[in-house]
Amino acid sequence: MKIKSKLMTATICLASIASSSIADNIKVGFNVPLTGFAAADGTSALNGAELAVEQINTAGGINGNMMELVVYDDQASPKEAVPIAQKLIESDNVVAAVSGSYSGATRAAAGIFQESGVPYISAYAIHPDITRAGDYVFRTSFVGEVQGRAGAKLAGEMLGLKKAVVVTLQNDFGKSLVAGFKEVSANYGIEIVGEYEYSIKDRQFGPIVSKIRADNPDVIYATGYFFTAGPLVSQLRAAGINTTIIGQEGYDSQKFIDIAGPAAEGTIITTSLDRDSTAVETQDFITAFEAKSGNKTDMVAASAHTAIKVLAAALQSSGDADKAALRDAIAGTQLTASTGEISFNGLGEVQKSVQVQVVKDGQWHHHSVIHDAALLAPPTE
Amino acid sequence: MAYEITLITTMAISILFALSLNFITGFCGQISLGHAAFMGVGAYTSAVMLKAGFPFLFTIPFAGTFAGLLGILVGFASLRVRHDFLAITTMGVVFLFVGLVRQQEFLGGEIGISGIRGSPFGRIGFMYICLGLAAVFAMFSLAVKRSWMGYVFASIADNEDISRVLGIDVSKYKLIAFVVGTSTAGIAGALYTQHFRFVGPDSFGFVESVTVLAMVIVGGIGSVWGVAVAAAFLSVMPLLFQFVNDFKILVYGGLLFCMMRWAPDGLAGIVSRWIKRLRSTS
Amino acid sequence: MLYLELFFQGIVQGSIYALIALGLTLVYGLLRILHVAHAALFTLGGYLGVIITNATGSFLLATAVAMIVVGFVGIAVYKLAYEPLLSKPPFISLIASIALFIASEEIFRIIFGPYGLSYTNPPMQGYFELFGGFFLKYGEALVIALSVVMLVILGWFAAATRLGVSWRATVTDPDMARAFGINTQNVRYMNFFIGSALAAAAGVFVAMLNNLVEPSMGSVASYKALAIIVLGGLGSIRGTLIAAMAIGIIESFGTIYIGHLLDRDALAFAFLIVVLMIRPQGLLGAK
Secondary structure (H helix, E strand, O other): OHHHHHHHHHHHHHHHHHHHHHHHOEEEEEEEOOOOOOHHHHHHHHHHHHHHHHHHHHOOOEOOEOEEEEEEEOOOOHHHHHHHHHHHHHOOOOOEEEEOOOHHHHHHHHHHHHHOOOOEEEOOOOOOHHHHOOOOEEEOOOOHHHHHHHHHHHHHHHOOOOEEEEEEEOOHHHHHHHHHHHHHHHHHOOEEEEEEEEOOOOOOOHHHHHHHHHHOOOEEEEOOOHHHHHHHHHHHHHOOOOOEEEEOHHHOOHHHHHHHHHHHOOOEEEEOOOOOOOOHHHHHHHHHHHHHHOOOOOHHHHHHHHHHHHHHHHHHHHOOOOHHHHHHHHHOOOEEEOOEEEOEOOOOOEOOOEEEEEEEOOEEEEEEEEOOOOOOOOOOO | OHHHHHHHHHHHHHHHHHHHHHHHHHHHOOOOOOOHHHHHHHHHHHHHHHHOOOOHHHHHHHHHHHHHHHHHHHHHHHHHOOHHHHHHHHHHHHHHHHHHHOOOHHHOOOOOEEOOOOOOOHHHHHHHHHHHHHHHHHHHHHHHHHOHHHHHHHHHHHOHHHHHHOOOOHHHHHHHHHHHHHHHHHHHHHHHHHHHOEEOHHHOOHHHHHHHHHHHHHHOOOOHHHHHHHHHHHHHHHHHHHHHHHHHHHHHHHHHHHHHHHOOOHHHHHHHHHHHHHHHHO | OHHHHHHHHHHHHHHHHHHHHHHHHHHHHHHOOOOOOHHHHHHHHHHHHHHHHHHHOOHHHHHHHHHHHHHHHHHHHHHHHHHHHOOOOHHHHHHHHHHHHHHHHHHHHHHHOOOOEOOOOOOOOOEEEEOOOEEEEHHHHHHHHHHHHHHHHHHHHHHHOHHHHHHHHHHHOHHHHHHOOOOHHHHHHHHHHHHHHHHHHHHHHHHHHHOOEOOOOHHHHHHHHHHHHHHHOOOOHHHHHHHHHHHHHHHHHHHHHOOOOOOHHHHHHHHHHHHHHHOOOOOOOOO
């Protein structure tokens, strides 16, 4: 009898340990482009997110449980993102999710997460409608228009450059940045003497370079990603055009400097990552990321890292409670992350200062910070 | 359950889309590399109308009509150019479509149209609508195939010049095929809009046109059930193949290539050869 | 000056298009196949150009090696993909070609990574400034010069050498050529070798102008080159060259002045469709 009952107790103990260790992991969904045209950014974002998860788990996890990232490749396509969102919610039972993907996919997925009451954080996608999907959707990076406005202040007021040429990447990222720039450019005395557009597939900017030379501006406000901005800046400098170039967080990668080479010197961008920051979180992130991935950090990695950290903090404070409580915890975030002070307004948009970085000696460095709360106010509805 | 429902709905929409191309390509022998443009016209029409408040079912005939109108236009253009030129002309159509759409603010520009409300029939109801429409068109295709019109199409597909000599008004039938195929693609577009609740300029481009053509060819050009099966499988393949993650697209390209290399008459061809072999042994 | 510069930019882009489209036209002329996978050879040329230049420091050596290696890869593509499908309807080889191209982009990404490669010491930086106000970069001038050289050599080869003449004969009438004892198999190999080598050169030039090679750099070339050979009149070499320049120049002016209405690709295709409606056989195609 005694042996039997001991055996039973032992079995029950083992069973409960086994089941509790399975139930231990907190699953967080992560949709990211790992193949297709956006694979470069997706790979970085995944590295940033994985680093965050590693750091959290090494520090003891969330209330003793380990965080687990459930990753799916959405090819930056809305068509793929929708079923992925559903799979995460139903098959994988994630408690929340983060988007490491571009706007189209994020917007499509956001609707699904909102409907199912699962909190969703967009790491770096800038489409304004993403947060309008509902109160379960948040964004840890700037809306395009906000960053564009910052660029206008930087050019017109802080640098005193008044004659501008605007080069727009023909997608939601480029267009919303330029919309923000043009919205307030007159307030800073900026005259736009030329406006040109290019497609995300373009790498050859000969005609635009020639035209810009004819326009003879004081400053070039060019939107793009590192793989378009790198060639553009390189070609501008190779043609002898030494005008100041202002970019945005799409440039924010060491790859931009690799491609443009010495031509990258002096390029200024508005972004969220300050590599010279003395803040512990930022420096820790930069060091850890370079150690883990072997690459230098970039904006998408930092943003994904921030989004996971925000989620983790909210999970920590909301405890084992339900998703509605988690949502409230996220909404009440006050966190210092690698990309700055994170807190959300009613729409789920983040309000933070804009970092300005410049390329010096082949590296990104601190240039200045823009702290204008009125100018940088994100949308509230 | 919602995940499986989504998959089935996606498959149904792809089947309808692929069958609509099969009508043009399979029945009438005209290779179109721009079929996604017609789905796009239907999708955007439906999206704009849905945002304006019209009920979903009401948008379907409009989606089909506008797509069909573009189809007539392209159909006339196709009459002027020779076979090989047609493929590239249709390719041009889809690039023009995307290029124009992304610059129109009333169509959402680069950002597209989002926040489209869900189907009033619920997820399951909508799935049945999609399956129903796909089934109806499949039966329609089969009926046409067996009818005298089907014979005319087959003759044109086989040899256009001889058909003309035989007194067939080749132009008229080509146009008919184009209009039927493109308006149905437009209807598939309306379903797409309601299903994904987001349309953008990147959703209906050259890649999508190639993908649907691949579905038709892998299924076996002209074979209604072959194309349906191929469409169902290929449309959800990326999701089924998530476990290969990094190599998904490579697997897709490889599979497609192997099909062309070793089974160019598609699934229909494989099955019919198999059946023949079974029959000959029995 | 601006208009002259834009014109020359169009010529630069047109030269690159010409080098790529020529290979496509050669294959079509011989086999009636739309060789979409050609763009993969362009990409391969670009990657080899960067890798060899970074390893050896010599841009010209890299160009030569890239052209030769890719030439042979082109032959391999013919043997692997097209030879077995010659008896099938042309859309089969079209889809096979597209499948090959899709797979190739992924292979490049898997082997070389998604970020792309750049030169450690970008060659040909700097520019000419001619007759007060006209600027042309060294790289751009080199592209035009080398393209002209290659095309002249090709033209001489086709007209004046035995190999070239037998090649033209095979294109015009394969059966007759075979009857005269010409080895059509070898002619096909040569066809693919030359076309692929030219595409590789284009890849190297593009890599030099942009200082970036990426897995997807061939995607535009894959369909743009098709548009160009159709515009020129399928199978006509002279037509292809003219079409390539025309598209280059139209894109150059169009992206500046009507770029807000249509993007680059839409411009090129709009032009193509307009021409085809007026002349359905293309600019220099046979009626």
